[in-house]
Amino acid sequence: MNNAELIEKSSKLFINTYSRYPVAIVEGSGCRLKDADGQEFLDFLAGIAVCSLGHCHPAVTEAICKQAGTLLHVSNLYHTVPQTELAGLLVNNSFADRVFMCNSGAEANEAAIKLARKHGGEGRYEIISLEGSFHGRTLAAVTATGQPKFHKGFEPMPEGFVYAPFGDIDALEKLISAKTCAILCEPLQGEGGVRPLAKEYLAAIRQLCDQHQLLLIFDEVQVGMGRTGSLFAYEQFGVTPDIMTLAKALANGLPIGALLTSEAVAASFEPGSHASTFGGNPVVCAAGVVVVETMLGGGFLDEVKAKGDYLAAKLAEIAKRYPRIAVGGRGMGLIQGLILTPEYVSRGTDIVNSLFEAGILANFAGNIALRFLPPLVVSREEIDLLAVALDKIFAELA
Ligand SMILES: *Cc1c(COP(=O)(O)O)cnc(C)c1O
Numbered sequence: 001m002n003n004a005e006l007i008e009k010s011s012k013l014f015i016n017t018y019s020r021y022p023v024a025i026v027e028g029s030g031c032r033l034k035d036a037d038g039q040e041f042l043d044f045l046a047g048i049a050v051c052s053l054g055h056c057h058p059a060v061t062e063a064i065c066k067q068a069g070t071l072l073h074v075s076n077l078y079h080t081v082p083q084t085e086l087a088g089l090l091v092n093n094s095f096a097d098r099v100f101m102c103n104s105g106a107e108a109n110e111a112a113i114k115l116a117r118k119h120g121g122e123g124r125y126e127i128i129s130l131e132g133s134f135h136g137r138t139l140a141a142v143t144a145t146g147q148p149k150f151h152k153g154f155e156p157m158p159e160g161f162v163y164a165p166f167g168d169i170d171a172l173e174k175l176i177s178a179k180t181c182a183i184l185c186e187p188l189q190g191e192g193g194v195r196p197l198a199k200e201y202l203a204a205i206r207q208l209c210d211q212h213q214l215l216l217i218f219d220e221v222q223v224g225m226g227r228t229g230s231l232f233a234y235e236q237f238g239v240t241p242d243i244m245t246l247a248k249a250l251a252n253g254l255p256i257g258a259l260l261t262s263e264a265v266a267a268s269f270e271p272g273s274h275a276s277t278f279g280g281n282p283v284v285c286a287a288g289v290v291v292v293e294t295m296l297g298g299g300f301l302d303e304v305k306a307k308g309d310y311l312a313a314k315l316a317e318i319a320k321r322y323p324r325i326a327v328g329g330r331g332m333g334l335i336q337g338l339i340l341t342p343e344y345v346s347r348g349t350d351i352v353n354s355l356f357e358a359g360i361l362a363n364f365a366g367n368i369a370l371r372f373l374p375p376l377v378v379s380r381e382e383i384d385l386l387a388v389a390l391d392k393i394f395a396e397l398a
Contacts, residue, residue: 003036021356028055031375031382033361044355044362044386046375049190049222049335052249052291054375059290060252067286074282076275082285089292093231095240096260100269101280105221105247106136108257111274112184112243113140115259116215117160119268120181125160127217128175129184132166132366134191135219144184147192166195169204176208182215182243183208187233190222190373193366194330194337202239215242215265221257222335225249226295226376229305229333236332251287295376304376307383308333311372314387322394330369334376337369338390347397354393360386 001009006024023035031054033041046052053060067082074080087099100111117125129135131146139158142150146163160179164172172183183205188196197205209216218241223233225246230236232244242265247257257279295301308331315329315338325347327339340348348364355362365371372386 001036006036030054031378040359041356042360042382042385044360044372044374044378046373047248047253048363049227049248049373051253052226052376053252053294054377055253057252057290057294057377059294060287063286063290064254064283067283071282073278075277076280080280080282080285082282082289083280086280086285086288086292089289089296090246090258090260093292093296094244094260095234095262096244097263098261098266100259100274101285102257102259102276103255103278103281104136104257105219105245106138106141106257107276107279108221108245108247108259109135109141109144109184109219110138111257111259112182112217112219112245113144114274115243115261115265115269116182116184116217118273119215119265124179124181126162126177126179127160127182127184128162128164128172128180130166130186130189131163132189132192132195133184133186133219134189135184135186136221166192167198167201169201169208172205173208176212176214180212180214182217184217184219186219186221186223187237187239188223188228188332188335189366190335190371191365193339193368194335194371195366195369196330196332197237199237199239202237206239209242217241217243217245219245221245221247223332225291226301226304227333227335227373229301229308231292231295231301233332250291251284252291254281254284254287256281256284256288300376304333307376307378307380308336310380311336311374311383311386314383315372315390318387318390318394321391322398325394325397331372334372334374334378336372337365338372339369344397351393351397354396355389358389358393360389362386 025033026036027034031043033043129144129146133146135141135144143157143161162175243261250256312329319326319328325344352364
């Protein structure tokens, strides 16, 4: 089947929830993808921060195949080796003492919301999140998402969520009441337009949590797992959360989510409080073990930082050459955004489409930033290819 034949079939089968590019991707290796017509793409999205070790990383594939031939699934009524191994790696390399495993980012945030409410106790159920945030599409996670466009048509939203304007600590403090149990935020907003929180802002949020005995929840679904150049983004902010959620890159493409927390907070859940049929599946966790071990291996994260700096410098150069189109870059490690000028934000999607025509996958986030999330194994030569393509597109646009 070629692209046209597959798209013809596909477009009749699915509920129309995605506006998809007119390609059927059939294989991937490293930072390259191939479509059903044999055309190659350079991937600067990595499944939206998922395939961080690159497509079909041999060690991940090997671990998956081996585990699939050993034990595919048992209920969480029983212990398994890969799940325990992955949880051990996460605990030993983070602030956390205990882990809950599920299957996606939204599910990890649901678990965090439930845990924060249970920990808060009678009458303390309200969660403050930030405007421009993204926390997933399930009903509670989407309610926590501080963007009205994701709520539209699904009202009434569940009770107990309020939103603080981004960057305004005084406004946030005013939202704290006797009902508040937690503050939820991404250390760097991904969907919101590659927007990092200032270190001082995050430190002040931590202080408010301590002062009012609130839990601080970091959603590191997108920025965790090496993306920013440290295993977790919070390490670079110098602020430690009480709960952290992970998903996307944790198993390099297999579905997984995880909630990490301290012993004291974990104690609020007891047998029966929360559960997942598939969460912590042995095959998925076997992949996760390879991901964590690879990222902690010699020099991997230093290289992410160095290549992130390289990409940031390339984007800054482009912004300098085309000041009418781009204001500048922002990001951390290998999550980088090129911020468009007010005049050109309406062309964001066109620019992404032009990149697609040039064989490069990227996207437009928060209606402001061209967002680049390559596999963390991206080479400097591949970053150069992106820069050349962007330069050409901007030259034609200017
Ligand atoms: C993608 C994302 C989610 C949702 O994850 P799903 O696996 O799609 O449910 C939640 N939070 C952040 C920050 C994300 O980037």
